[in-house]
Amino acid sequence: MNPTPTPPPLLEMRHISKSFGPVQALRDVTLSVLPQTIHAVVGENGAGKSTLMKIISGVYPHGSYGGEMLLEGQPQRYGGLRDSEAKGIVIVHQELALVPLLSVMENLFLGHERARFGVVDRKAQRELGRQALAKVGLDVDLDTPVERLGVGKQQLIEIAKALLKDVRLLILDEPTASLNEVDSQALLDLMLKLKSEGIACILISHKLNEVARVADDITALRDGATVDHFNCADGPPSDDRIIQAMVGRALTERYPQREHKPGAAVLEVEGWTVTHPQHPDREALRNISFKVRAGEIVGVAGLMGAGRTELAMSLFGRSWGRPVAGTARIDGQAADLSNVPKAMKAGLAYVTEDRKGLGLVLDQPIAFNTSLANLDALATAGVVNAAKEHSVAEQYRAQLKLRCHNVEQAVGQLSGGNQQKVVLAKWLFSEPRVLILDEPTRGIDVGAKAEIYALMAEWAAQGKAILLISSELPELLGLSDRILVMDDGEFVAEFPAAEATQERILSAILKH
Incomplete structure (x- = not known):
């Protein structure tokens, strides 16, 4: 035949x-x-x-x-x-x-x-x-x-x-x-x-x-x-x-091996309740309480529309929604998160899921974007030192293995993965205590993902507290020390890494 x-x-x-x-x-x-x-x-x-x-x-x-x-x-x-x-x-x-x-x-x-x-x-x-x-x-x-x-x-x-x-x-x-x-x-x-x-x-x-x-x-x-x-x-x-x-090479391990040794609580949120910006009578986030400790990666799982990004943005200077109730502490001290500059001063950094719309100035160079979140560190009498800005950008270019012609190249000319690395560089330069990462590997290839995973492990080892929002359950399972499950604006389950599986996470969502 x-x-x-x-x-x-x-x-x-x-x-x-x-x-x-x-x-x-x-x-x-x-x-x-x-x-x-x-x-x-x-x-x-x-x-x-x-x-x-x-x-x-x-x-x-x-x-x-x-x-x-x-x-x-x-x-x-x-x-x-x-x-x-x-x-x-x-x-x-x-x-x-x-x-x-x-x-x-x-x-x-x-x-x-x-x-x-x-x-x-x-x-x-x-x-x-x-x-x-x-x-x-x-x-x-x-x-x-x-x-x-x-x-x-x-x-x-x-x-x-x-x-x-x-x-x-x-x-x-x-x-x-x-x-x-x-x-x-x-x-x-x-x-x-x-x-x-x-x-x-x-x-x-x-x-x-x-x-x-x-x-x-x-x-x-x-x-x-x-x-x-x-x-x-x-x-x-x-x-x-x-x-x-x-x-052109084998990746022996996609997720870095980490020793889970969390320190004291860095970010503590209690009773966080936020209403919808267009519908103030609707509670979009309800009575959310959680902690992220030094050296800990806490994952947040949930379906689209569960409220994960809304939570991140509401914490980061009330960038979304109208706060109704709740408190936040950083390193045990009450944190004023009433606007973005105050949230940054308190030690928060937010890597948005929308890197082109909210994370970068696409027609500006890599060096310009890298320094945006911490201009005071480069300025004298209100004037940015261009040489220092260039030096800092070169430092992060090497650290994040950024592929570009030079740090004066416009960010809009970079591939999606390299643009994401510039966003990460911008917030790392602000020296935050808490990193909120919202879909940090969205649209990034497996090689670049492995590099960012290694960086996350390094940041945790340095004592940073990381809140990781991801729609990829294998990513959450491979990186997180604990996983919080979110549905309809509230946390419905929590699993330590050893007990978390895709089935248990989805079951917690669907049974809510």
Whole structure:
């Protein structure tokens, strides 16, 4: 019996190269995506994944790169996004492209409005919008301004927006980076459903368990070149094989070995109650009490919308919500957290989950961003010493293994993982007693994650208290000394590291 012939590729990228000035971002990259398959592209931050996807989707037009792109065997010469979308190629970028002040429905149809006799057909848009949100499992009011939704829900809106177009090839760049385990699994199920309906997908993800679950093929990039390809017909390759291809070396331990020796309580929170900023009659956080000790990493688990980020922001200078009750102490002394400068002075640092929107000034250099949280340490008579600023940035560049041309490079030119390292450098320079890390490895490859995990272990060993918020349960389990489980604005369970499992954490949430 003859084997089933392999269908011709839907998309072929042949010998693709791309430079940005003297920097060679892609070198002779080859990629072949078959119809009705999910093709994963993996690699470290800066390997060239997003650059390749921007070529496929027309963000980088024909003529700005070398090589050839074919769709169903026909050469393609896109001049922009509209050209690729007209051919059924739609990309959902890692960084969201929504307009915060517009409603969910306005964002869904922005630039692709449904019209009747030259007038926007709002009734048709509302029905199509409901259907699109239902496909991605999102239950929100279409009239809600996007800025009122969390990053995870905004990601789902981006995907729903893509599905409203006549998609043949859907490119998803880190689609689950901001989602928790339950929502991530739902999105992967959606990808498999789309595949069964004839839509091919390119998936960029640093979460190898997700890649293993859904990918039919895996292409690994390293330093802008294709280094390996895996066909998953007989099962996915091991994580170790993929990591070896991505980073060029084996990672012996993903989570550093730590000796749990917590000291005295550094951060103590009692009865913390906060109302919603738009709905003061609604308690968003209720009677929360916990401690984080010196040298301790305390993880916070919970589903999207549980209140984890809201808790972090409310503690960090009341950046979110309206405080009703509760006290906070740092090193045994009452802490004034009434605004951000006072929270910083008290010893708190907050690494936000939204690094581009809230963590960095993208058009400014690395050195500028590194010094932002502690300018007083570099200033004389109110003037920042540029030489000292440069020296400090160089110190953190080496410590965090930051990949850049130099510390005067604009942060917006860095890969997502290296941008995250700049955020960490900024807060480390403020010399905090308490580090609140909100999704600190979101959108970061396994190699960079291992580096940040090692740094967290080092910070704990130095006596810092770390509150870790993460949607990746393996990450929480691998790093935390204790795990607090949050649901609907309150803590519902607590587990020491030795007793915590994914099943027990999810059970605590679902039984609440």
